[in-house]
Amino acid sequence: MIEAVRLTKRYGAKTAVDDLSFQVRPGVVTGFLGPNGSGKSTTMRMILGLDRPTSGHVTIGGHPFRALPNAPRQVGALLDARAVHGGRTARAHLLALAQLAGIPAGRVDEVLGVVGLRDVARRRSKGFSLGMGQRLGIAAALLGDPQVLLFDEPVNGLDPEGILWVRNLMRALAAEGRTVLVSSHLMSEMALTADHLIVIGRGRLLADMSVRAFIAANSAGFARVRVPADEPEQRKRLVAALTEAGGFVLPERDGALRVTGLPLPRISDLAHGAGARLWELSPHQASLEEAYMRLTQAAVDYRSTDDRLAELGPLPEQPEAPVVPEVPLEGWYAPPPPVPGAAPGAVPVPAAPVSGAVPAPAAPAPGAVPAAGPDGGGAPGGGGPERSRTHESPEEAR
Numbered sequence: 001m002i003e004a005v006r007l008t009k010r011y012g013a014k015t016a017v018d019d020l021s022f023q024v025r026p027g028v029v030t031g032f033l034g035p036n037g038s039g040k041s042t043t044m045r046m047i048l049g050l051d052r053p054t055s056g057h058v059t060i061g062g063h064p065f066r067a068l069p070n071a072p073r074q075v076g077a078l079l080d081a082r083a084v085h086g087g088r089t090a091r092a093h094l095l096a097l098a099q100l101a102g103i104p105a106g107r108v109d110e111v112l113g114v115v116g117l118r119d120v121a122r123r124r125s126k127g128f129s130l131g132m133g134q135r136l137g138i139a140a141a142l143l144g145d146p147q148v149l150l151f152d153e154p155v156n157g158l159d160p161e162g163i164l165w166v167r168n169l170m171r172a173l174a175a176e177g178r179t180v181l182v183s184s185h186l187m188s189e190m191a192l193t194a195d196h197l198i199v200i201g202r203g204r205l206l207a208d209m210s211v212r213a214f215i216a217a218n219s220a221g222f223a224r225v226r227v228p229a230d231e232p233e234q235r236k237r238l239v240a241a242l243t244e245a246g247g248f249v250l251p252e253r254d255g256a257l258r259v260t261g262l263p264l265p266r267i268s269d270l271a272h273g274a275g276a277r278l279w280e281l282s283p284h285q286a287s288l289e290e291a292y293m294r295l296t297q298a299a300v301d302y303r304s305t306d307d308r309l310a311e312l313g314p315l316p317e318q319p320e321a322p323v324v325p326e327v328p329l330e331g332w333y334a335p336p337p338p339v340p341g342a343a344p345g346a347v348p349v350p351a352a353p354v355s356g357a358v359p360a361p362a363a364p365a366p367g368a369v370p371a372a373g374p375d376g377g378g379a380p381g382g383g384g385p386e387r388s389r390t391h392e393s394p395e396e397a398r
C-alpha cells in the first residue's frame with residue numbers, strides 16, 4: 001500500500017502539492033487524475049524518493065521509498081518514457097537497468113515479450129515512435145516484477161490497440177494483488193481502467209472514491225430544449241422564464257438550450273406559460289468527462305480563451321434529478337434537430353444516447369503479468385538515473 005500523509009511540495013512561491021493525504025490499496029487499479037500542472041508527477045516523484053516533500057510524508061508498505069530494501073523488486077515506475085539513452089538498443093537499455101538492479105538478462109527478454117517489443121529489441125530507441133517508447137518504459141517498470149507499480153500517463157502516444165493493451169495490463173497486474181497507481185488527465189480513459197479514483201487540482205485533493213461512486217455522485221441530468229430557429233422572441237422569453245424559475249441555461253452550438261436544475265415537466269409548463277413552442281424537450285445525462293471537468297474546473301491552470309466548459313455552472317442541487325432512460329420515456333418528444341425550412345418532424349425518435357461512461361469489464365491480458373524475477377537493488381525499475389525528470393530544483397539535486 002502507498003500512503004501519503006499531508007504531503008506538501010513547494011517550489012519557491014509555487015505550491016505544487018498541497019496537504020495531500022490518500023492511500024493506494026493493492027488489488028485494484030487506482031487512477032490518479034488531475035488537469036495539467038495539478039501536481040500528479042510531483043506526487044509520484046515524492047512517492048519514489050526523487051523529490052523531497054516540503055512537509056508531510058509518503059510511504060510504500062510503511063517505509064519511505066529510500067528505506068525500502070531491494071526497491072526495484074518492490075516498486076516499478078514509468079515516469080517519463082523519453083528519458084532513455086537514444087543511442088542504446090531497447091535490449092541494451094533494459095540490460096543496463098537490470099544489471100544495476102542485479103536482475104538476470106533472461107528477465108529482459110521476458111519483459112520485451114510482455115510489452116511486444118521483441119522484434120525491435122536490437123533497434124536503437126532513438127528511432128522509436130512515442131508508443132514504442134511508452135512500451136519500453138513499461139518494460140523497465142516491470143523488470144523487477146514489483147508488487148507496487150506507478151505509471152505516469154502510460155497511454156500517451158499509444159494507438160487504440162496499445163491503449164487497450166495498457167488497460168488490460170494494468171487490470172491484470174492489479175488482479176494479481178499488486179498496487180497499481182496510474183496517472184492520467186483523461187477521465188474517460190480512467191473510467192475504463194481504474195476501480196478507484198484520486199482526483200487532484202492545484203495540488204489539493206478533490207475526490208477520493210470508487211469509480212462507481214464518482215459516476216453516481218457526478219452524473220447530472222440535464223434537459224435539451226429547442227424552440228423554432230425563426231422565433232428568437234420565444235426563445236428569449238423561455239430563457240427568462242427558465243432562469244427566473246431557478247434553472248441554469250446554457251446555449252449549445254446548434255441553437256438548442258441545455259437546461260439544468262429543473263425537471264422536464266416544469267420546463268414544459270414554463271415554456272407553455274411563456275408562449276414558447278418547443279421543437280425538442282429531451283432528457284440527457286452529462287458525460288463522466290464533463291463531470292470531471294466540472295470538478296476540476298476551478299483548478300485548471302491553463303485554459304483556452306474559447307473554453308465553453310468554463311461557462312458551465314456548478315452541478316445544480318437536484319434531489320429529484322431526472323433518471324435518464326435507455327429508451328425515450330413515454331411522452332417525451334425528442335425529434336432530430338430541424339432542417340432549416342422544413343416542417344418539424346412529427347414522428348417521435350429515440351432520444352440521444354446516454355453518454356455517461358460506465359467502466360467496461362476488462363479482459364485478462366494473456367501473458368501480461370511478468371514472471372517472478374530475482375532479487376536486485378538500486379533504483380526503481382524504469383526509475384534509474386537515466387529516467388528521473390529534470391523537475392528537481394537545484395537545492396534538491398542529490
Ligand SMILES: Nc1ncnc2c1ncn2[C@@H]1O[C@H](COP(=O)(O)OP(=O)(O)OP(=O)(O)O)[C@@H](O)[C@H]1O
Pocket residue numbers: 011014015016034035036037038039040041042043185390391392393
Ligand atoms: N522543479 C520544479 N520547479 C518549479 N516548479 C515545478 C517544478 N516541478 C513542477 N513544478 C510545478 O508544479 C506544478 C505541478 O507540476 P506537475 O508536473 O507535478 O503536474 P502534473 O499534474 O504532473 O502535470 P501534467 O499533467 O502537465 O504532467 C506545475 O505548476 C509545475 O510547473
